[in-house]
Amino acid sequence: MITTVMPRNKRLLLQGNEAIAEGALAAGCRFFAGYPITPASEISEVLSARLPRVGGTFIQMEDEIASMGAIIGASIAGVKSMTATSGPGFSLMQENIGFACITETPCVVVNVMRGGSSTGLPTCPGQGDVMQARWGTHGDHPVIVLALSTVADCFEITVRAFNLSEKYRIPVILLSDEVVSHTRETVTSPFPQDIEIIDRITPSVPPEWYVPYENNSTGIPDIAAFGEGYRYHITGLVHDERGFPTQRPEEVKAFTNRLFRKVTQGLHEIQIVKTFMMNDADVAVIAYGSVSRSAQRAVLDARTKGTKAGLLQLITLFPFPEHLVKKVLKQCTKVLVPEMNMGQIYREVKRVNQGKTRVKKYNRIDGQFITPDEILGELLLKE
Amino acid sequence: MPKEITKLIHKYLRHDKKFPHVWCPGCGNGVILGSLIRAIDKLGLTKDEIVLASGIGCSGRMPVYVDFNTIHTTHGRALTFVTGIKLAKPSLTVITVMGDGDATAIGGNHFIHAARRNLDLTAIIINNQIYGMTGGQFSPTTPYGSNATTAPYGHIEQAFSIAELAVTAGAAFVGRGTVYHVKLLDKLIEAAVLKRGFSVVEIISNCHIQFGRRNEMGNPVTMLEWMRDNAVTVEKAEKMIPEELENKFTIGVLADEEKPVYTEEYDKIRDRARD
Numbered sequence: 001m002i003t004t005v006m007p008r009n010k011r012l013l014l015q016g017n018e019a020i021a022e023g024a025l026a027a028g029c030r031f032f033a034g035y036p037i038t039p040a041s042e043i044s045e046v047l048s049a050r051l052p053r054v055g056g057t058f059i060q061m062e063d064e065i066a067s068m069g070a071i072i073g074a075s076i077a078g079v080k081s082m083t084a085t086s087g088p089g090f091s092l093m094q095e096n097i098g099f100a101c102i103t104e105t106p107c108v109v110v111n112v113m114r115g116g117s118s119t120g121l122p123t124c125p126g127q128g129d130v131m132q133a134r135w136g137t138h139g140d141h142p143v144i145v146l147a148l149s150t151v152a153d154c155f156e157i158t159v160r161a162f163n164l165s166e167k168y169r170i171p172v173i174l175l176s177d178e179v180v181s182h183t184r185e186t187v188t189s190p191f192p193q194d195i196e197i198i199d200r201i202t203p204s205v206p207p208e209w210y211v212p213y214e215n216n217s218t219g220i221p222d223i224a225a226f227g228e229g230y231r232y233h234i235t236g237l238v239h240d241e242r243g244f245p246t247q248r249p250e251e252v253k254a255f256t257n258r259l260f261r262k263v264t265q266g267l268h269e270i271q272i273v274k275t276f277m278m279n280d281a282d283v284a285v286i287a288y289g290s291v292s293r294s295a296q297r298a299v300l301d302a303r304t305k306g307t308k309a310g311l312l313q314l315i316t317l318f319p320f321p322e323h324l325v326k327k328v329l330k331q332c333t334k335v336l337v338p339e340m341n342m343g344q345i346y347r348e349v350k351r352v353n354q355g356k357t358r359v360k361k362y363n364r365i366d367g368q369f370i371t372p373d374e375i376l377g378e379l380l381l382k383e
Numbered sequence: 384m385p386k387e388i389t390k391l392i393h394k395y396l397r398h399d400k401k402f403p404h405v406w407c408p409g410c411g412n413g414v415i416l417g418s419l420i421r422a423i424d425k426l427g428l429t430k431d432e433i434v435l436a437s438g439i440g441c442s443g444r445m446p447v448y449v450d451f452n453t454i455h456t457t458h459g460r461a462l463t464f465v466t467g468i469k470l471a472k473p474s475l476t477v478i479t480v481m482g483d484g485d486a487t488a489i490g491g492n493h494f495i496h497a498a499r500r501n502l503d504l505t506a507i508i509i510n511n512q513i514y515g516m517t518g519g520q521f522s523p524t525t526p527y528g529s530n531a532t533t534a535p536y537g538h539i540e541q542a543f544s545i546a547e548l549a550v551t552a553g554a555a556f557v558g559r560g561t562v563y564h565v566k567l568l569d570k571l572i573e574a575a576v577l578k579r580g581f582s583v584v585e586i587i588s589n590c591h592i593q594f595g596r597r598n599e600m601g602n603p604v605t606m607l608e609w610m611r612d613n614a615v616t617v618e619k620a621e622k623m624i625p626e627e628l629e630n631k632f633t634i635g636v637l638a639d640e641e642k643p644v645y646t647e648e649y650d651k652i653r654d655r656a657r658d
Contacts, residue, residue: 030471031467031470031471033466033467049656052649052652052653052655052656052657053653053656053657055653057470057471057649059466059470061463061466061496062492062493062496063492065460065463065493066460066463066466066492066493066496067463068463069456069457069460069462069463069464069466069467069493070463070464070466070467070470071467072464072467073463073464073465073466073467073468073469073470073471074467074468074470074471075467075471076454076464076467076468077467077468077471077472077475078471078472079471079472081467081471095457095460096457096460096463099456099457225472226434226452226454226468226472226475227431227432227434227452227472227474227475228431229431231430231431231450231451231452231453232452232453233446233447233453233454233455234453234454234455235447235454235455236455236456236457237455242400244400244401244447245447
């Protein structure tokens, strides 16, 4: 349990889950609801100790359905909120994640991925929830999915998750995995003034002029908190600009189009990738999450053996960074996509590839981490 | 007098926005909405400080008609959303309206835990003993032996008693009323909203369309007469023997206790954490 306020600009030995909690606090998260689950429970434990110290609220709910409902409620009342879980809990959250999408309620959902489907491999890493993060809730909806790979990421990307969520009025899914969340690493915490914090835009017009779901040029309406004098209706039904249910085809179409348009217009800042030794690379690894750590080492090792390898690390998985991936596909003669699943991002890369280059997959689904040597072996394989 | 009552209700309706409503002629939901509005008006609460939340079903449409901060959530989950709203902004008066299927089937777990947790929330549960909006399927409160579209040969399950369930789960205030006993209903809702802690008002209502028609009570008057003839006040029931109370249900205040309120307890946690 962390009993003191985190010192700033100091070197700290933190676990990934602790860093996610610290990142959330730094971003202004003041409400957390969760349900115990391995390997995500430390996030709840840290925040149960830290939130009341900063005037925030922690609550342990009866299940993950309730946790997701509670964080949406808190956000509607104007407080930045988060929940954290793993696969089984993430499945339960899908219903209300859809509600957050259609009502455009900012919130952050952490899924510390473990192996297997169903109860699966609770203490082993996996990356099997990638497509669930994108399409887990029913119906057409945009969503932002970010992947974490280091403890430093856990802090910084969590802050960015909140910023994107607040700016675009959209739930942001943070995909961690058992390796990232349980690894302890030294991180240097930033000074508070160096952390960029974005808050939702609240209406400045008088209540009688407020249009809660206005189809404006950005596609992102101002958001009023309950109890601030802007009385309006929130519903999971498709609604018109005033928030009232509608089935009129022209209103339904305009609404759904706006949900997607607001994200498309922001792709330049939503799609985040990191490149490593890509400038002169002939072969590349496209990886995300903990696997990108092994990939980075494999790239270095390949270079010492004379192969010009590079790494494209995806932080944003969805909306899928097509143009950035395309650049790598055009540049390289071979692209390897290692994943701890049967090839979920591999299929996305293949979709973008359309015959440009050779795309290979490498998969482990036995609950074991992919090592640098395995990736190196695949990179050096002569075909 | 009737004119004045109508005037009062109109003060709170979004009458220029969302009418006509979706409820069937003779539905009990209108009576309940009227009762709720009168209770709020009597308590002198402003529209801005009220949150009216709902789940899914005929009851789920209630918030859209009134000029409060309103939210129509997912099926059975309304209490989880208002838990977040209340904790984030405790100054708000938060009222949740649910149906019997909404609150005690799909939302049963949330309901008992909300009662146990004791946040200062009001839960109004409209019990019409059937899934009305989806076409008359049996719910957790459909009586044994009655007919429903998914019980064409008679219902073989036992029904929940919602108010008694709320008492056992630890709700601070529990009342039961009907849409026939409207004056009592006004008082119960008023007391529930006023109560510090988790308050439940179960309201026996009529779905003559989906329940009544299949059970020899095909119009609202027959169903109201059934309520009149089978409701026994809590006070009167105390003097009756179990045989006399068979197939009857009690109305009035079933529980009213002082229990630690969650938000006040959490304030203490904040103090302890800062020490």
